Structure formats: structure tokens, C-alpha cells
Amino acid sequence: MALIRKRRLTEQQQRRIQKQQKSRQEEIDTSNDLEGLVVQHYGRQLEVQALSTPDVHPEKPAVSAGEPEPFWKPIELGSVWRCHTRTNLEALVTGDRVKWQADPNTGLGIITAIHPRQSLLTRPDRYHKVKPVAANVSLIVIVFASFPEVAPSLIDRYLVACADADIPALLVLNKMDLVKENDPILDIVQEYKNLGYEVMQTQSSGDVSALSQRLSGETVAFVGQSGVGKSSLINTIVPEAAQKTNIISENSALGQHTTTSTRLIAFGENSALIDSPGIREFGLWHLTTESVQNGFTEIANLVGYCQFRNCTHKHEKQCALREAASKGEILPRRLESYLRLIDEIAEAQQKN
């Protein structure tokens, strides 16, 4: 997932939304409202999973003998309904908690209200617009593998995105069956552990119970390059999920973006996994230098110790960052990633 960002609503905004919802609810009969969870969104069409059922279930119409059975979808806990939203409701995304009403005669529902969000992940699309991806995510799992080969700078970008969204990150090295003894990817794993990040190692077809346990109770977004095995891992953790997976063609080690829409899969009592398409391109235009620093704390700690206040950390003498890198106190490749991100932001800001 590209640069994800959590939008915090100001109290005033929240009050305004609540007020709007209240006045809207006064116009419509809310006595049949159910609780629901948006499990998938495509434009204004959504799929909602029932988290509650009516106190009094609607009655199935009686049919006289010989007449055909009319369509009837019972409102069952966990059942999934295609829904529309009331037009004046803001755009909803996967992970949103909603109030909704079901029509068993058509099998369709209508969303009447949205609960306040704990977090909202967004990413810039290629037209530099911010697109919402998922709501209420509490943990981001960054999946990587030795095939397709991982670019550590890509992991750094994901970590910046997580820090910016203020959501904890868990790194998962998948396809352990492809990892040889002394594989260089294990050094990368160790580097991130040394930086204080939580890392786990998995194989999609193997025992993933440690990962399942870690994810229990969380609403988890899986991110990472196409083909690293996000959908495969989800299928092993929740076999009923049946997420589509793809054989990576030999020609295109980058994979095919098999997963094309963001989908939420309920898991256990109180957990959910969100499979989001792999994203290869990253827009950074909406980030600030500060948010990049939040993803590079070991480097941010040194900023300010250079001889020149406006040090570019590229050629100046007595640059605290370069000195630390040459002494091995910070990783030269992390410094490189950091400087590249800072440059990208500066460039994007010049263009705007």
C-alpha cells in the first residue's frame, strides 16, 4: 500500500457528522437498523456483513399450495448483503462499521449511518488524489519474500507510511521454504530487528499458528509487493477465505496483481484480515519531511547534529548522518533510502 495516512477528525467535524446523521435519522425509520461491517467496496456498491439480527424477524410471506416459492433471504448473523448507501452519506470503505437495513424480499440492503472511525488508510492514486483504502485498521502487516526479490527501500517506504498513519507495523518474511542457509534476506531481517521492528517468518503452506495468534483481536491490513503471498497467507490463516492467488510467470517476477479489490475477511471472534492489492508505485507527494523522519527514527535522532543547519547530508564535511553511516552506527542503505524520500518530497512540492 502506498503512502497510507490516517485522517484524524477534529471534534468539530465529528460533531457535525453526528448532527447530520441525527437529522437524517429523524427523517427515516431507524427502528429496523442492524449493525454491520463493510467487507468489500466497489464504488458506491458495498457488501455488508450482518453483525446483529432484528429483535423481531420479518415474516416470510405465506404461499398457497401450488404457487412458486418467492425469493427470501433470511437475516442471519454473518450473512453478507449487497448494499447501497443513502446518497448523502460520505464515501464508505472496507472496514467501516455501519447501521443498515436488510430487505429479505430482494436480498439487498441499505446503509443508513456510519460509526465514527478509529483510523482511515488512504493512498494517493496516479492522479495525485487521495483514495481511501480501509477503515479501522489496527495493525499493518508488511509481507516480503526473496522471490519476487525484495527491495529494502520498498520496506522503508511502507514503514514511513505506517508511521505516518500512526498504526503499528509487523514485518513478515514469507516463502521461508525458498530461503537458504546464509541467505542475504536473513541479514535484512536482522537489520530490521535491530532497528526495533517486529519480524516474523512464515511459509504460506506451512504452520502459521504463531502469526494467527499474533493477529488475533486486530483488524489487519496486509500490504506488500504483488506475488509475495499475501492472499496465500490469508487463505492458510482463514481457509474459508478462498482468496484468489496466482502463479507468478517466470517472465514477470513482479507478479500480476491477482488481488484487485480490497476485501475484509472476518477471523476468530473479533479479528479481521484485509487483503489489499499489491502496490508497486508509491506517491509521496502528500508527506512531510517530519513524517519521513517518523519512519527513520535512528536517523531522525541525528538530524540537528550536523555542522551546518541546512546540511543536505550529501557532500558537507562534518555531517552527523554520513559520519554515523561510515562508522556503521546507522545503515548506509537506510540513509540512502531516507535521502531519496526527502528528495522526492521536495521535488513533488516544487511541482505543486
Ligand SMILES: Nc1nc2c(ncn2[C@@H]2O[C@H](COP(=O)(O)OP(=O)(O)OP(=O)(O)O)[C@@H](O)[C@H]2O)c(=O)[nH]1
Ligand atoms: N514457495 C512459496 N510460494 C508461495 C508461498 N506463498 C505464496 N506462494 C506463491 O506465490 C504466488 C503468489 O501468491 P499470492 O498469494 O497470489 O500473492 P499476493 O501477494 O496476494 O499477490 P497480489 O494479489 O498480486 O498482490 C503463488 O503462486 C503462491 O502459490 C510460500 O510460502 N512459498
Ligand SMILES: [Mg+2]
Ligand atoms: Mg493477492
Ligand SMILES: [Zn+2]
Ligand atoms: Zn548532515
